[in-house]
Amino acid sequence: MPINLQMPALSPTMEEGTLAKWLVKEGDEVASGDLLAEIETDKATMEFEAVDEGTIAKIVVAEGTDNVPVGEVIAIMAEEGEDAGAAASADPAPAPKEERRAVDEGSNAIGDDNRKTAPVAAKPAPAPAPAPTPASSGSDRVKASxxxxxxxxxxxxxxxxxxxxxxxxxxxxxxxxxxxxxxxxxxxxxxxxxxxxxxxxxxxxxxDFDIPHTSAKLSGMRKTIARRLTEAKQTIPHIYLTVDIELDKLLKLRGELNASLESRGVKLSVNDLLIKAQAVALMQVPKCNVSIDGDQLKTFERADISVAVSIEGGLITPIITGADSKVLSTISTEMKDLAERAKAGKLKMHEYQGGTASISNMGMFGIKNFDAVINPPQAMILAIGAGQKRPHVIDDSLQIATIMSATGSFDHRAIDGADGAQFMKVFKELVENPLGMLA
Known part of the structure; x- marks a missing residue:
C-alpha cells in the first residue's frame, strides 16, 4: 500500500512549516534513516528522515513551499516491491483529524542530532465530497486560489x-x-x-515604489517572532520596574574568579553572574518564579533561566536549567556551549523550550536601558543595560561608580507590583554584594 509522508510537527508549537529543500527525487529508493528533505520551522532548519524502505513515487509539495500545515501529505512512497506508478496515482488526501493529532502528540522527541522522524499515516478512508456552500461576500468564502x-x-x-x-x-x-x-x-x-x-x-x-529597496521573504522564525511578540503585548499586561545597580564589587569579584579559573580554561562573563543572581533572586522571591496556566498559577521549585541569544534571522532563548543551584563555572561553560550551538542551529528542543524566567542583555551594544517583552508562558524577563561610569552617591558623598540599569517586565496577571519590586530589590542586593549568591 502507498505510504503518505506527512509534514511532521518538529516542536509542540509548530502548526506549519516551509519545505525548504527535497534531498530525494521521484523514483529514488530510500531506506530507513535516509534523509528526505529539509524542513524550516519557526526555530531552525531540520532534516526529515525516512522510517520505512521504499521508492519515492510522487512528490506532492514542491520545495520552497511555505505554510505547509502539519499533517499535510508532502510525498507518496511506494512500499518495497510495490509498483511506484500505481502508488503515484494514489490520492494524497489530507490526514484525518485523528491522524493529525497523532502527529502532534508524537512531536516532542527529537534525536541527539536534532533531527525529526516523520510519523507514517495509515491509509485514510475516502472522504465524502464536501457539500457546496453558498456564495458569500466575505473574504473567507470568496472564490480564490x-x-x-x-x-x-x-x-x-x-x-x-x-x-x-x-x-x-x-x-x-x-x-x-x-x-x-x-x-x-x-x-x-x-x-x-x-x-x-x-x-x-x-x-x-x-x-512606495519610488524608494530604492530590496525585498526578502520572511523566514519561519521571523514570522513566529512577530506572531508571539504581538500576542504577548496584546494579551499580557506588562508592568515595568527599573533599578540602578552598582557593579564595581561584582566586576572585582569577576576578575578574581577569572584569575583562579584561568588554568581550567573558564572565563566568566558579567552575564554569567547576572544569570546566577536572577536565579537566586527567584528562589528568594518565589512569587515571581511563576507561570499562568489557564485558571491555575504554577510556582516553580527551581529557576530555569532562558537567555536571549541573537542568531541569524532572529532570536532564540537557550535555557540554563537549575541555575540557582549551579556554580558559576558550570553556568559559564554551559552558556558558551548553548550559544555556539544556537548560532549553528544545533540546539535540541528541550534546550530552548521551557524556562521559568528570561534575561536579555544589550549592554554590549551600549544600550543604557530598555523594556523587554515577556516570553510566554513565563511571567517575567530581565532587561540588562550597559555598565557605565556615572556620578553616584556613596556614603553621602558624590563619587564615580560603574552603574547598570536593570528593568524587570512582569506579567501583572500573575505578579503583583509589590512582589516584582521585592524581586528587583533582592536582585540589586545580590549584584551589589555578589558573595551572597555564592554562599
Missing part, C-alpha cells in the same frame, strides 16, 4: 472587493497583482451581498 489568498493577506487586498478573472470567476494571482497596482476590476454593488458596500483595495503609499 490558495496563492491568491496568501498574496492578498500579505498585501492587504480585500478579496471580497475583486472580480476574479479565473475560471468561474475565481480570483487568481494576476487579479491580486492588478489590485495592488490599482487596475483590477472591482465588484459592482449588484454583485455584492444585499446592503453591503463594496470595499476598495487600499492604495499603496504614494512614494
Amino acid at each position: 490558495p496563492l491568491a489568498r496568501r498574496l492578498a493577506e500579505q498585501k492587504g487586498v480585500d478579496l471580497s472587493a475583486l472580480s476574479g478573472s479565473g475560471p468561474g470567476g475565481r480570483i487568481i494571482k494576476a487579479d491580486i497583482d492588478a489590485a495592488e497596482g490599482g487596475t483590477a476590476p472591482v465588484k459592482s454593488a449588484a454583485a455584492s451581498a444585499p446592503g453591503a458596500t463594496p470595499a476598495v483595495a487600499p492604495a499603496p503609499a504614494a512614494n
